[in-house]
Amino acid sequence: MREILYKDALVEAMWEEMERDEKVFVMGEDVAIYGGAYGATKGLYEQFGEERVRDTAISESAIVGAAIGAAITGMRPIAEIMYIDFITQAMDQLVNQAAKMRYMFGGKTTVPMVLRTEGGAGRCIAAHHSQSLEAWIMHVPGLYLVMPSTPYDAKGLLKASIRDDNPVVFIEHKMLYGLKGEVPEDDYIIPLGVADIKKEGSDVTIVAYSRQLHVTMEAATELEKDNISAEVIDPRTLKPLDLDTILTSVKKTGKLVIVSEGYKTCNVASEIAMLVMEHGFDLLDAPVKRVCAVDVPVPMSPVLEDAAIPNKQNVINAVKEVCQ
Amino acid sequence: MKESKEELVSYLRKMMEIRLFEEKVMELLARNIIKGASHLYAGEEAVAVGACNAIREDDYITSTHRGHGHCLAKGGKLPEMMAELCGKATGYCKGRGGSMHIADVTKGNLGATGIVCSNVPVAVGAALSVKMRKTEQVVLCFFGDGASNNGVFHESLNMAAVWNLPVVFVCENNLYGMSVAANRCSAVQDMADKAKAYNIPSMICDGMDILNVKETIEKATERARGGDGPIFVECKTYRYFGHSRSDPRAYRTKEEEKEWRDKCPIKQFSKKLTDNKILTEKEIDQIEKQAEEDVENAEKFAIESPYPDVKELKDDIYAPSPSELLNGGAIR
Numbered sequence: 001m002r003e004i005l006y007k008d009a010l011v012e013a014m015w016e017e018m019e020r021d022e023k024v025f026v027m028g029e030d031v032a033i034y035g036g037a038y039g040a041t042k043g044l045y046e047q048f049g050e051e052r053v054r055d056t057a058i059s060e061s062a063i064v065g066a067a068i069g070a071a072i073t074g075m076r077p078i079a080e081i082m083y084i085d086f087i088t089q090a091m092d093q094l095v096n097q098a099a100k101m102r103y104m105f106g107g108k109t110t111v112p113m114v115l116r117t118e119g120g121a122g123r124c125i126a127a128h129h130s131q132s133l134e135a136w137i138m139h140v141p142g143l144y145l146v147m148p149s150t151p152y153d154a155k156g157l158l159k160a161s162i163r164d165d166n167p168v169v170f171i172e173h174k175m176l177y178g179l180k181g182e183v184p185e186d187d188y189i190i191p192l193g194v195a196d197i198k199k200e201g202s203d204v205t206i207v208a209y210s211r212q213l214h215v216t217m218e219a220a221t222e223l224e225k226d227n228i229s230a231e232v233i234d235p236r237t238l239k240p241l242d243l244d245t246i247l248t249s250v251k252k253t254g255k256l257v258i259v260s261e262g263y264k265t266c267n268v269a270s271e272i273a274m275l276v277m278e279h280g281f282d283l284l285d286a287p288v289k290r291v292c293a294v295d296v297p298v299p300m301s302p303v304l305e306d307a308a309i310p311n312k313q314n315v316i317n318a319v320k321e322v323c324q
Numbered sequence: 325m326k327e328s329k330e331e332l333v334s335y336l337r338k339m340m341e342i343r344l345f346e347e348k349v350m351e352l353l354a355r356n357i358i359k360g361a362s363h364l365y366a367g368e369e370a371v372a373v374g375a376c377n378a379i380r381e382d383d384y385i386t387s388t389h390r391g392h393g394h395c396l397a398k399g400g401k402l403p404e405m406m407a408e409l410c411g412k413a414t415g416y417c418k419g420r421g422g423s424m425h426i427a428d429v430t431k432g433n434l435g436a437t438g439i440v441c442s443n444v445p446v447a448v449g450a451a452l453s454v455k456m457r458k459t460e461q462v463v464l465c466f467f468g469d470g471a472s473n474n475g476v477f478h479e480s481l482n483m484a485a486v487w488n489l490p491v492v493f494v495c496e497n498n499l500y501g502m503s504v505a506a507n508r509c510s511a512v513q514d515m516a517d518k519a520k521a522y523n524i525p526s527m528i529c530d531g532m533d534i535l536n537v538k539e540t541i542e543k544a545t546e547r548a549r550g551g552d553g554p555i556f557v558e559c560k561t562y563r564y565f566g567h568s569r570s571d572p573r574a575y576r577t578k579e580e581e582k583e584w585r586d587k588c589p590i591k592q593f594s595k596k597l598t599d600n601k602i603l604t605e606k607e608i609d610q611i612e613k614q615a616e617e618d619v620e621n622a623e624k625f626a627i628e629s630p631y632p633d634v635k636e637l638k639d640d641i642y643a644p645s646p647s648e649l650l651n652g653g654a655i656r
Contacts, residue, residue: 025456051456057486062445062479069449072434073384074457092476096439097446105427105435106417107640141641164650165643191647193654240654275655
């Protein structure tokens, strides 16, 4: 199968959906002529023109608000917030408008929009360009939350997100745009709420997503040398969350480690751990472990940045602790 | 007056309905039949009724936390409104929203909001959608003087101007954002001046005079619909009740309140109709009586309606998705 980059998979997803449905359009900062800060909208402007690929002012709140207004009146906008760190500027629109409109208006309003953004550390660009704030989004009823780790998942999940009638926050990872992977040339969709078992194993279940999936896969390979067989599950979408796949794995392994690049306190991992305890406490043979970012603003200096976010050794250590 | 007698009567009737509805809401709040908060529109009727009668039925509006008048003026129904305020299953939003969250999408009312200014970018997005879909609708974006000090107000005006969108920004300047007078928190006297920074033309009208509001919004709408971009209309008006039921109104004087009560839009318009021999006082009384009956029927409907079924608590958080897009068994 052909291999393409994560960012090109995203472009393909939007390209195909824009061809398929004239209601789909793209708006955001530097998405048109520049092609997106990380190249994830490259070529769309040249293909679809300025009416459907819109550069905006640096107005995050108006970008999200306008996407909502367009969505509730018949369009299917894809709005981009360049860094998830900037989403603070748009949280009112996202949390109080996009997420709540359908419910508060008695189910009579539909908000079919995708908010694409990217997060994560790894480029030494410090605390305003490196955070993983997905827990904020997961907390809010009314939003879906998608975080793909591979080019294949990125394309299939973005296409599903665009076609879905709900507001979807789609968080990419800045260190994955250059990742190459197999992506079929034909049209395919990955439904939201379906986890992917990235590696089968029998001794421990590791749940990891976005860039940490790759860190975890490296750790799992190394753990094989110590005869520890890890099953690695990528939930791919944090909301809806495919808890069944996680529970089925934990039933087999009896142990669970969850890896996330977000701050440890109130992390996505905390919620997944709690859900497993609520729905499958008896399946567990050891306490659940989380491997998360340190509760510190992500610093710039490479040594500090590395120390702030999880690495392979952290995952290995956590697995060994639960497997003792 | 260029309007037909039938039209003029309908405006008067609608303003009376809003006033009587709001007075009834005040009464039901005092009797604790309506719980929570309600921000009443009494005093500002000429703005909503004048503006909504200047647009087409398929045009959009976005509303505010003080939105009962907008909803009724855009064709909303009294019983469903009152039931919503009472938190009943028969309300516009199945009782989930109450006073500050009423939408009637079938009538082009995209909804009220509990957060000041949060609907201004939504209106701009609706106007973007109109432009892209080429439907020649316009969007009336209602907001108050207080909203014009919010950051997203400026982002939104700029976006509407840059993209030349068919939105009419209707500023209801009722002089106060809760307790703080506009002249104590805004650097300009006329909110319309703020439009200049975005190269958006503006007009100021007497928000207590329905025909003046209507005529001004008609001009504004003509421009917006004609493809000349957004326009800003400031309506000078006044809310008769406090910000909410617990407001002692210590920030304004009785004299000021009386001055604005004397400019009551319903009284003014009634006088104009009798002076021009379009209606007699007796006919006006009859119209008011009919409106009173309608409001009483709405109250009865609301009180007799059932509360929502608690089993439906989690309905409608998400729109349904087909199985090829979503694993229905996943946790949401």
